[in-house]
Amino acid sequence: MNIPINLFMWIMAFLPIVVLLVLMIKFHWGATEAAPIGLIITVFTGLVFYKADIKLLASESAKGIWNALIIILIIWTAILLYQVADEAKAFQVIRDGMRKLLPNELLLVLAMGWIFESFLQGITGFGVPVAVGAPLLIGIGVLPLWAVVLPLLGQAWGNTFGTLGAAWDALAMAAGLEPGSASYLTTALWTGGFLWIWNLFTGLVICWFYGRGKGIKKGLPAVLIMSVIQGGGELLLGQMNTTISCFLPSCISLVVIMLLGRMKMYRDEWKIEDSPIMNRAFTESAKEEEKSDMNLLQAFVPYILLSALTLIVLLVTPVKNALEVVSIGFAFPETSTGYGYVNSAVECFSPLKPFTHASMFLFLSAMVGLIYYKKHGWIKEGGTGRVFAKSISMTMPSGIAVIGLVIMSNVMGGTGQTMVLADGIAGVLGKGYAVLAPIVGVLGSFMTGSNMSSNILFGDFQLTTANLLKLDVSPILAAQTTGGSIGSAVSSSKIVLGTTTASILGKEGEVLKKILPVTLIPALLIGVGLFVMIVLL
């Protein structure tokens, strides 16, 4: 391999990322429109300056499409599950049920703005917790702007291992971490540790927003308990099964917060009258809605089924082994650039095991939920068609963006651009790069709208940089995905989803202003801590 590593080649490799950033931040383009432009520049650079041929571009594009299709399967089925519950108005039942069970207003805000979002993130993700959470919070009297801010924060910690581990799988795929290997488990351990800090921070920040010092004092015991369950549970389960390491603790925390509502400390009515996030006038004049005869347990039926199905298939080894027999993957030939940068041939690239894939559990749960709700009359005539049409409408824009970003990442990696980028940064910043590792993850999520896409885009880059600097790869990759998780709170697509369902479209800038400081500070602190741990100690 003899790619000339100089400033010009580095700038050309960095150009698509800069263009993506400028188009999305300065010109407010969506990822669906910006990703193809970034891709075109990557392809042009690959062909002209990195001496790629059509075979290499075709091979990397096909690999990218295949990886993207697997991701899109999860996106679509997650959104399908959400649409089924939304069509049956199950989320209204969940909101009313929680109001009755939690008389302490701070605990109710924590439950509806953090714990319920965590639960939804554990299964669905892709902005669904924000879209669902915002109107529910308005329904309990939270001001619309804060009703968008709280779910954005509440869902963020679960972005790496949530959606049944989709973003984590993307990181493992981009960085070539073999499931079960020592590096895989060490990276999961570091990630679990970082995410625990972020999770605890989230709970405390929500208490602070609700009632400053008084809010933290009242909420601290609940936040500590929730954080041990969520953050600690995720850290532990990450060593056993990454698919359920966010989902299971999130389910447990949802049950435990209900039990906390019965404890002496939280069972009486309590609120801070002048809380800056609450709209007292709205609570008192809340509109009457059409009452449903659905109870709380029935509202959760598709989610209970999803939990049972996931646990049985993934934890009962004979069942898992039997279902994993079916595997789909494609062979790819060896390709190389004019500079001798080689991509080895693969027999079976990124195989999909459809019967143990997260999308299968999501799809089956959605279908059973649809039949169940329909049988009880909660999904009316024409509802099934609406559910499918809305799920496709919501999936397609992010689907096209994911395809563009994954192909872009693959072409950058396959032509040697990622390697040149990493080499340049390593040469200039040296080991001080560790401080910036989480910020790169934040940037990726901000640009692309998801932790998963951030990992796809920058996972390989972080790995290559860490290797060049002779830094421990696992904590750098963990910092990448933790940054991606933190960055999911400031992703423009999720903010727009929230402002849309909270009916304050156009106030995205105000939401961003509130949320930016509480995301950048922990990301920087994690970077500094990482630098101290892996460089100075």
Added chain:
Amino acid sequence: MEEKSFFMTNAGHLTLAFIAIVIAFVVLLIGLNAASDGLCLLGFVLVMLAMLFSPFKKFILKK
């Protein structure tokens, strides 16, 4: 009737682009396995056209 109106929407257009990408994927796989540069080029161009549809429509067609 309903199906026709869906494909007239933005989501419908993106769905068509998605279908084109899936077709291109098949063409790329055939091209790579048959070591045919022509098919590889055809598949790659199809992917690029489908990907560029959204920005083209939003920033050129609509203006």
